Structure formats: structure tokens, C-alpha cells
Amino acid sequence: MKVLVPVKRVVDYNVKVRVKSDQTGVDIANVKMSMNPFDEIAVEEATRLKEKGAVAEVVAVSCGVAQCQETLRTAMAIGADRGVLVQTDAELQPLAVAKLLRALVDKEQPQLVILGKQAIDDDANQTGQMLAALLDWPQATFASKVELADGKVTVTREVDGGLETLTLKLPAIVTTDLRLNEPRYVTLPNIMKAKKKQLDTVTPEELGVDAAPRLKTLKVSEPPARKAGIKVADVAALVDKLKNEAKVV
Amino acid sequence: MTTLVIAEHDNAQLKGATLNAVAAAAKIGGDVHVLVAGANARAVADQAAAAAGVAKVLLADAAQLADGLAENVAAQVLAVASNYSHILFPATASGKNVAPRVAAKLDVAQISDIIGVESADTFQRPIYAGNAIATVQSADAVKVITVRTTGFDAVAAQGGSAAVEEIAAVADSGLSTFVSREVAKSDRPELAGARVVVSGGRGLGSAENFKILDPLADKLGAALGASRAAVDAGYAPNDWQVGQTGKIVAPQLYVAVGISGAIQHLAGMKDSKVIVAINKDPEAPIFGVADYGLVGDLFQVVPELTGAL
Numbered sequence: 281m282k283v284l285v286p287v288k289r290v291v292d293y294n295v296k297v298r299v300k301s302d303q304t305g306v307d308i309a310n311v312k313m314s315m316n317p318f319d320e321i322a323v324e325e326a327t328r329l330k331e332k333g334a335v336a337e338v339v340a341v342s343c344g345v346a347q348c349q350e351t352l353r354t355a356m357a358i359g360a361d362r363g364v365l366v367q368t369d370a371e372l373q374p375l376a377v378a379k380l381l382r383a384l385v386d387k388e389q390p391q392l393v394i395l396g397k398q399a400i401d402d403d404a405n406q407t408g409q410m411l412a413a414l415l416d417w418p419q420a421t422f423a424s425k426v427e428l429a430d431g432k433v434t435v436t437r438e439v440d441g442g443l444e445t446l447t448l449k450l451p452a453i454v455t456t457d458l459r460l461n462e463p464r465y466v467t468l469p470n471i472m473k474a475k476k477k478q479l480d481t482v483t484p485e486e487l488g489v490d491a492a493p494r495l496k497t498l499k500v501s502e503p504p505a506r507k508a509g510i511k512v513a514d515v516a517a518l519v520d521k522l523k524n525e526a527k528v529v
Numbered sequence: 530m531t532t533l534v535i536a537e538h539d540n541a542q543l544k545g546a547t548l549n550a551v552a553a554a555a556k557i558g559g560d561v562h563v564l565v566a567g568a569n570a571r572a573v574a575d576q577a578a579a580a581a582g583v584a585k586v587l588l589a590d591a592a593q594l595a596d597g598l599a600e601n602v603a604a605q606v607l608a609v610a611s612n613y614s615h616i617l618f619p620a621t622a623s624g625k626n627v628a629p630r631v632a633a634k635l636d637v638a639q640i641s642d643i644i645g646v647e648s649a650d651t652f653q654r655p656i657y658a659g660n661a662i663a664t665v666q667s668a669d670a671v672k673v674i675t676v677r678t679t680g681f682d683a684v685a686a687q688g689g690s691a692a693v694e695e696i697a698a699v700a701d702s703g704l705s706t707f708v709s710r711e712v713a714k715s716d717r718p719e720l721a722g723a724r725v726v727v728s729g730g731r732g733l734g735s736a737e738n739f740k741i742l743d744p745l746a747d748k749l750g751a752a753l754g755a756s757r758a759a760v761d762a763g764y765a766p767n768d769w770q771v772g773q774t775g776k777i778v779a780p781q782l783y784v785a786v787g788i789s790g791a792i793q794h795l796a797g798m799k800d801s802k803v804i805v806a807i808n809k810d811p812e813a814p815i816f817g818v819a820d821y822g823l824v825g826d827l828f829q830v831v832p833e834l835t836g837a838l
Contacts, residue, residue, distance in 0.1 A: 296792055299661045400657070401656065404641045408629075410633035412630060413629070413634050419599050437622075438768070439710075442712040442713045443767075444710040445709045447708055448704065449703075458761075459767060494668065495638045496666045498665065500664075501661070503661065506820075509818070509822060510821060515823070516837065519838060522803070529749065
């Protein structure tokens with residue numbers, strides 16, 4: 281069985297981004313980029329399924345600029361067998377990515393696609409669900425546990441108020457939550473090996489997908505700043521402030 | 530122009546998040562209808578009909594809609610979608626699960642987690658963990674939207690008198706099956722809707738120590754929250770997590786105890802009205818957003834604070 285794992289190159293989660301002064305976007309020139317943390321969890325899960333013998337091949341996919349190759353190499357250093365880059369310099373929104381992935385699913389015929397639940401740049405949380413809809417496959421989002429058996433996948437999901445467990449018929453879509461696993465550190469030998477793995481490049485045009493953005497971003501602005509707070513000396517002063525100044529207790 | 534709001538519920542009780550989504554729908558303008566898809570959910574439909582500003586409630590009642598499976602609920606929404614210009618979901622775990630499925634089937638972009646309505650086609654939403662606010666315009670025929678509940682004040686739960694119309698339920702997709710649910714039991718207010726939230730971080734040190742927050746939360750009538758560090762370390766359950774990838778809260782009072790204040794945590798609570806931080810590290814980033822900061826050992830300060838309230 282083959283697993284497809286889409287990965288996204290995003291601004292590193294430790295970077296606090298700044299809005300550009302002309303409000304056209306955030307400034308990501310010369311900012312450290314990394315694999316989206318939820319996607320690392322997705323690659324790790326696919327690799328563990330392979331190590332258990334439940335999966336024969338793991339294919340990592342990324343959509344975007346040429347530098348996404350680095351993200352794919354990282355996925356291959358974790359354990360993906362090969363990579364596919366859908367290369368374009370155009371802005372890609374979740375619906376477009378879902379359509380590109382559908383085209384690759386048609387080509388690669390995986391039984392399972394594991395995605396991150398959201399990318400930490402656009403915070404959309406859409407792509408996995410959209411891909412499931414386009415393929416008419418079942419979905420299990422926000423997974424904290426995944427088990428493959430007998431042509432089915434059983435997934436425990438993190439929902440408001442607790443956990444729920446679903447069983448999906450394969451082929452299926454799973455999106456990862458934080459507690460699904462702890463991604464392994466990539467080792468130097470594995471980084472070297474990843475350089476030799478196969479990495480194919482296609483374009484949206486070759487896949488026959490119209491990837492034009494549907495939403496127009498009119499502007500990007502700073503969130504309203506909080507006014508500077510104060511430090512109080514002790515508990516009595518804090519209680520006094522809460523009672524008499526903020527009037528919240 | 531008519532807006533459809535998808536109700537969040539557990540088949541017995543309409544969830545508060547629905548009322549925030551109705552408020553966002555009211556800002557868009559036009560009539561507001563609510564869809565209740567569930568099993569034996571007549572009581573939920575009646576509650577939705579009583580909400581202020583709701584013109585009509587659609588009730589789809591069938592066993593295959595009992596557990597909110599994305600495949601079935603999305604199909605139910607699509608069955609009526611052609612009557613609507615806007616389809617709104619609360620940005621809860623279930624809303625986020627179903628909405629993109631609906632959008633993709635309609636071949637439209639989805640607008641996630643809106644916090645403001647500028648016009649019927651232009652909305653504000655946070656990106657990069659809330660470090661930037663994007664204003665986006667949709668040219669799609671139908672706008673599929675999830676609503677950040679803390680961005681809109683809930684409409685009144687009473688005062689409306691909408692009619693409830695039963696509609697045919699869609700057939701079971703047969704693609705997925707519900708197996709079980711583990712609900713964390715709690716007598717405290719629901720985290721997302723609480724007026725006061727007391728949150729603990731790695732500074733608490735253990736699940737046992739986390740209990741030090743109980744009396745303080747009891748005193749304040751507060752919900753308990755946690756940082757990702759505390760959840761990952763097993764000090765608190767997953768569904769307490771406040772942050773970019775957990776719950777987004779905006780209570781009147783947020784008390785952060787032993788939380789350093791990473792970007793990802795701030796994304797979930799920086800719209801709180803008053804923020805109090807208790808931390809022994811005077812350099813902790815949490816003090817950058819706190820209205821009142823107290824530098825000290827939480828194991829002394831928290832009991833003292835509980836006693837003083």
C-alpha cells in the first residue's frame with residue numbers, strides 16, 4: 281500500500297513575522313523557513329506505518345516554489361521514499377492545492393493520504409478536508425491515533441470536549457494533530473541518503489489544474505496592540521487592581 | 530441574499546458557538562436560517578428557533594446524522610446549499626471538519642476563522658498565529674465561512690420565534706463509521722465560552738501540582754486552560770489547550786500561571802479583556818501582553834491569591 285504525504289514550506293514556527301509597511305503582506309524575505317510542524321508529524325506517522333510493515337511506499341509531495349525541494353529532502357530524510365514537487369511561483373490557496381493533490385492521487389493511486397491539520401502561515405485548516413471532498417473519500421481530521429487493519433483505518437480524533445474514534449473505509453484522508461507522534465530528528469547520514477532519493481518535478485499545467493487564487497487579499501495589517509501593562513508588587517496589590525481598576529472580580 | 534448557519538449541538542443542547550455564528554450572519558445582512566442536522570434533535574431546533582435574529586430553522590433528523598460524521602453532514606448541507614448566498618459554520622472542531630468539504634464540493638474557496646465582516650463579500654481573518662490580520666474578498670457565488678466565535682458577541686438565546694421546518698435527511702454515505710467517544714467530564718464552565726479562564730503551564734511541574742489551580746478557578750467561577758507544554762507533559766487533558774492549534778478564548782479575565790507566553794499560546798488568548806500573569810521569570814514574554822503581572826513563585830502566590838479573593 282502506498283501513502284501520499286503532502287508537506288508545506290512555511291515560515292519557521294519560532295519566527296515572529298512582521299507586517300510590511302505597505303500592508304501587502306507579511307515580510308518573509310530572509311526569514312528562516314521550515315517544514316510545517318503538522319506535516320512533520322504526518323511524515324513521521326507514514327514512516328512508522330512503513331516500519332510496521334503496513335505500508336510499502338511513502339511519497340512526499342509539496343506544491344510551491346523551487347525551494348520546496350528542501351522541504352521534500354527533509355521529508356525523505358525522515359523516511360519518505362521519494363518526492364514530487366508541483367512547482368509554481370504563483371500564490372496557492374487551499375482549494376488549488378487540493379486540486380493539485382487530487383491530480384497526483386489519480387496518478388499515484390495511494391490508499392491513504394496523511395496531511396497536517398493546518399499550516400501555521402495561513403492557519404486555514406482546509407486542504408485535507410477539501411481533498412477528501414474532491415475524491416469522495418472519507419476523512420478523519422485532527423488525528424491523535426491511527427491504526428491500519430483489514431482495508432480500514434481506525435482513527436482517534438481530538439474534538440472539543442474530548443476524543444472520538446472513527447473507522448474509515450480505505451482509501452481515506454487523515455489529518456494530523458499535535459499529539460499523534462513525536463517526529464524524529466533527522467540524522468546526518470539520513471540527510472545524505474535523502475539527497476540520492478528520487479525527486480520529480482511537475483507543473484500545475486502538466487497536471488491540468490487551474491490553480492488561480494479565488495480569494496483576493498485586499499490588505500494585511502497589524503493586529504491591534506495591547507496597551508502596556510504594569511507589574512504589581514504583591515497579591516494584595518493585584519487583588520486591589522482587579523477589584524477596583526479592572527472591575528473583573 | 531440569505532445566510533445559512535450550521536448549528537453546533539450534541540443532539541440535546543444547542544452549543545453557544547452557534548449564537549456567535551448567527552451574530553456574524555446578522556452582520557452580513559439578509560435573512561438568517563439555521564440548519565440542525567442530528568438525531569432526535571427536535572429540542573435543538575426549538576432552541577435555535579428561539580435565538581434572536583433567526584428567521585427559519587431547518588431540521589434534518591436521522592440516525593446517520595447522530596454523530597456529526599463529516600461525509601453525512603456535508604452532504605446534508607449541500608442538499609440545501611443552492612438556496613443560500615452564505616454558509617456559516619462556527620470555527621469549532623466540527624465546523625472546521627465539515628466546512629471545507631462543503632466548499633470544495635461547491636468549488637468555492639473557504640474563508641476560515643473570520644473575526645470581522647466588512648461587507649457581504651469582504652472579511653477579516655487572522656493569519657500567522659494572529660500576528661497579522663488579512664482582509665480578504667471573495668468573488669465566489671457562495672461564501673463558505675467559519676466564524677471565530679470570540680470575534681462576535683453572541684445573539685440572545687431567547688426572543689426569536691422562527692418556524693421549524695423538517696427537511697429530508699440525506700442517506701448514509703457508508704464511507705465512515707462512528708465507533709466511540711470519550712468526553713472529558715467537567716463541572717466547570719466550557720473553556721471557549723467562559724467569563725474567566727485560569728490557565729497553567731509548564732511551571733506547574735506535574736499533574737498533581739496542577740490541582741493548585743482548582744480552588745482559584747472555583748473562587749472565580751473559571752474554566753481551566755493549559756499551555757501546549759503543560760498538555761504535552763501530561764499535566765492537563767488535550768482539550769484544555771489554549772493557543773493557535775488549541776482553543777481560542779477571549780474571556781473577561783485570563784489568568785496565566787507558570788506560562789512563559791510563546792507566540793502559539795498568545796494566539797489563543799491575547800484578545801482577552803484583562804490578562805493577569807503570574808510567573809517567576811520577570812523576562813517571560815507573557816508580561817508583554819499582561820495588564821497585571823506578578824513576579825513570584827506560583828506555589829506561594831496562587832494560594833495567597835485564592836485566599837484574598
